[in-house]
Amino acid sequence: MEIRYTAQILTYGQFRSIWNLTRPTLSLGFSQAVFYLLPLTNGLWSSGDYDQSLGGASPEMTEKLLYEGKAKKIFLTESEDELLVFYKDDATAFNGAKKGQIESKGQLNNAISSVFFELLETAGVRSHFLKKTGSNTMLVKKLEIIPLEVVVRNIAAGSLSQRLGWPEGRVLDEPIVEFYYKDDALGDPLINNNHIAALKLASPCDLAFLEEEAKKIDRILSAYLLARRVRLVDFKLEFGRHKGQILLGDEISPDTCRFWDAETNKKLDKDRFRQDLGEVTEAYQEIYNRLTCQAVQKYRALVKVRLKDSVLDPQGEAILRSLSSLGLEDFQSIRVGKLIDISVVGENEREVSHKVKKLSDDLLANPNMEKYSFTVEPVK
Amino acid sequence: MTCKAAVIVFPGSNCDRDCVRSFEAVTGLKANLVWHKETSLPNYDFIILPGGFSYGDYLRCGAIARFSPVLSEVKRLADRGRYILGICNGFQILTEARLLPGALLRNHGLKYLCRDVYLRVETSQSPFTSSYKNGQIIRLPISHGEGSYSLNPRELNTLNDQDRVVFRYASAGGTVGETSSPNGSQESIAGIINRERNVLGLMPHPERLAEADLGGLDGRPLFESVLAALGGQA
Numbered sequence: 001m002e003i004r005y006t007a008q009i010l011t012y013g014q015f016r017s018i019w020n021l022t023r024p025t026l027s028l029g030f031s032q033a034v035f036y037l038l039p040l041t042n043g044l045w046s047s048g049d050y051d052q053s054l055g056g057a058s059p060e061m062t063e064k065l066l067y068e069g070k071a072k073k074i075f076l077t078e079s080e081d082e083l084l085v086f087y088k089d090d091a092t093a094f095n096g097a098k099k100g101q102i103e104s105k106g107q108l109n110n111a112i113s114s115v116f117f118e119l120l121e122t123a124g125v126r127s128h129f130l131k132k133t134g135s136n137t138m139l140v141k142k143l144e145i146i147p148l149e150v151v152v153r154n155i156a157a158g159s160l161s162q163r164l165g166w167p168e169g170r171v172l173d174e175p176i177v178e179f180y181y182k183d184d185a186l187g188d189p190l191i192n193n194n195h196i197a198a199l200k201l202a203s204p205c206d207l208a209f210l211e212e213e214a215k216k217i218d219r220i221l222s223a224y225l226l227a228r229r230v231r232l233v234d235f236k237l238e239f240g241r242h243k244g245q246i247l248l249g250d251e252i253s254p255d256t257c258r259f260w261d262a263e264t265n266k267k268l269d270k271d272r273f274r275q276d277l278g279e280v281t282e283a284y285q286e287i288y289n290r291l292t293c294q295a296v297q298k299y300r301a302l303v304k305v306r307l308k309d310s311v312l313d314p315q316g317e318a319i320l321r322s323l324s325s326l327g328l329e330d331f332q333s334i335r336v337g338k339l340i341d342i343s344v345v346g347e348n349e350r351e352v353s354h355k356v357k358k359l360s361d362d363l364l365a366n367p368n369m370e371k372y373s374f375t376v377e378p379v380k
Numbered sequence: 381m382t383c384k385a386a387v388i389v390f391p392g393s394n395c396d397r398d399c400v401r402s403f404e405a406v407t408g409l410k411a412n413l414v415w416h417k418e419t420s421l422p423n424y425d426f427i428i429l430p431g432g433f434s435y436g437d438y439l440r441c442g443a444i445a446r447f448s449p450v451l452s453e454v455k456r457l458a459d460r461g462r463y464i465l466g467i468c469n470g471f472q473i474l475t476e477a478r479l480l481p482g483a484l485l486r487n488h489g490l491k492y493l494c495r496d497v498y499l500r501v502e503t504s505q506s507p508f509t510s511s512y513k514n515g516q517i518i519r520l521p522i523s524h525g526e527g528s529y530s531l532n533p534r535e536l537n538t539l540n541d542q543d544r545v546v547f548r549y550a551s552a553g554g555t556v557g558e559t560s561s562p563n564g565s566q567e568s569i570a571g572i573i574n575r576e577r578n579v580l581g582l583m584p585h586p587e588r589l590a591e592a593d594l595g596g597l598d599g600r601p602l603f604e605s606v607l608a609a610l611g612g613q614a
Contacts, residue, residue, distance in 0.1 A: 307485075310532075311485065311530060312485075312488070312564070314486055314487070314488045314489070314490050314564070315486065315490060318490060363439070363443060363444075363447075364439070366440055366443070366476065366483050368475070368481075368482055368483035368530070368531070368532075369483040369485060369530055
């Protein structure tokens with residue numbers, strides 16, 4: 001390990017790229033990060049050339065590139081059954097008609113997909129995912145890919161809106177599962193089970209399994225995301241065979257899903273790139289942040305605002321005086337206040353109580369004349 | 381002289397144009413209507429928060445207007461000694477914004493009151509009342525449902541000690557007593573000023589009686605006082 005290399009080889013831009021790549025996932029301090037990078041610089045950049053698309057890759061990956069796709073590179077490993085997936089920053093849309101780069105997309109999609117695969121694993125969905133090995137890389141089982149894109153839709157958007165004339169945002173009564181034939185030359189056409197049988201892509205039994213598995217994945221992901229204030233609009237899955245079993249493959253990320261913020265419907269996925277909405281990296285980062293944060297839950301807060309005891313309440317007095325004409329007795333005092341009924345989301349009761357207290361102090365009650373109390377309870 | 385006044389317009393303000401007209405008629409200076417979304421008021425020496433029903437008086441009068449973008453600028457200018465006048469709903473906003481102490485509660489009779497009242501000018505030691513005499517009895521209209529001024533006893537003592545009660549409701553004969561307040565205000569208070577004496581809030585409407593055609597001139601000296609404080613001549 002020769003320290004003098006770093007000074008010669010790394011320009012500021014290169015260092016920043018590496019720093020950005022390593023910082024979020026490894027949480028390294030400054031000196032540790034530099035230390036960590038030294039072996040990389042020797043292996044990768046000893047020629048002084050910086051290969052943008054390989055930022056953060058480990059040296060051995062440069063040897064055995066198996067396949068390069070639009071968003072990922074696949075490398076062979078020493079094990080016959082395993083492959084290394086490298087997520088790129090490259091982005092394409094409309095079957096490659098639109099091309100570009102999304103800063104940090106590779107590492108974000110790798111991180112997001114890893115979270116999803118692990119979540120599905122614990123829920124009993126088997127996938128090719130083995131482990132995340134680096135900021136941009138994951139180790140997976142080698143699959144014989146079934147050339148089908150399995151799409152699940154919960155809310156109308158994209159090609160479904162076009163095909164059926166349904167406005168974007170229309171909530172579907174039941175999820176719709178669609179199959180697309182993976183063929184770039186044909187433009188990935190929508191096909192049905194008869195086409196699939198004719199093309200001999202999957203047996204009726206396997207096809208039924210794919211549909212059920214896709215729906216199961218939809219239920220798991222939708223619930224997980226909604227608890228983090230994200231609506232799963234639709235998503236694409238790919239499957240493959242490994243030692244006779246059908247496993248979930250590919251990736252699950254903002255490249256392959258439509259995510260909308262549950263409150264504002266703000267798009268948090270590749271539609272921001274497709275439609276030039278800006279803040280693309282920020283949206284991907286937001287999804288990662290939501291996935292890794294605690295689930296939020298809906299709470300109901302009831303805030304009671306009343307006049308302080310020392311303040312005269314003419315309204316209450318007027319009501320009290322009217323009681324005798326109703327023939328009602330024994331009422332000693334009546335004071336009128338406000339009940340404010342609030343729906344609010346938060347991580348736990350303590351955090352929500354804190355927010356409601358701030359709202360009450362700052363706005364709902366005027367401390368000069370009013371006092372307040374409140375209750376917070378979770379909503380089913 | 382290049383002094384200018386700004387009259388802030390909130391959604392629901394309805395005395396904004398009256399303020400512009402009276403200020404201009406009395407002082408000969410220019411007053412501009414300024415929308416509440418404005419965040420900078422660099423060229424104004426005098427700010428009026430007018431009467432009305434900002435944000436429909438929802439929650440509490442003035443409680444939501446207090447969060448208007450312009451209010452932070454008004455606070456900044458108040459800190460820098462510019463003159464700020466809050467009339468009626470403007471007074472309510474100033475208390476909600478904590479630029480003035482206390483709160484304005486529902487009238488004790490629960491009714492909306494719209495009529496002329498008599499006031500005693502408690503101090504001429506302010507940039508808003510220097511053209512009145514101490515103890516002068518004046519007549520101005522009130523028009524409010526929540527004008528009952530309330531303040532804790534300790535702070536009330538401070539107000540009195542510092543000569544900061546500017547107007548009290550009085551009888552036509554000029555006496556201030558238990559019955560002289562139309563709305564139940566503590567100590568018949570109708571208007572107060574801050575410690576630095578550059579922020580005044582009052583429930584009655586001086587801008588509605590500042591021209592002879594309107595049936596009275598008792599609001600006029602308030603604008604003349606401001607003009608004098610700004611260094612001009614009436």
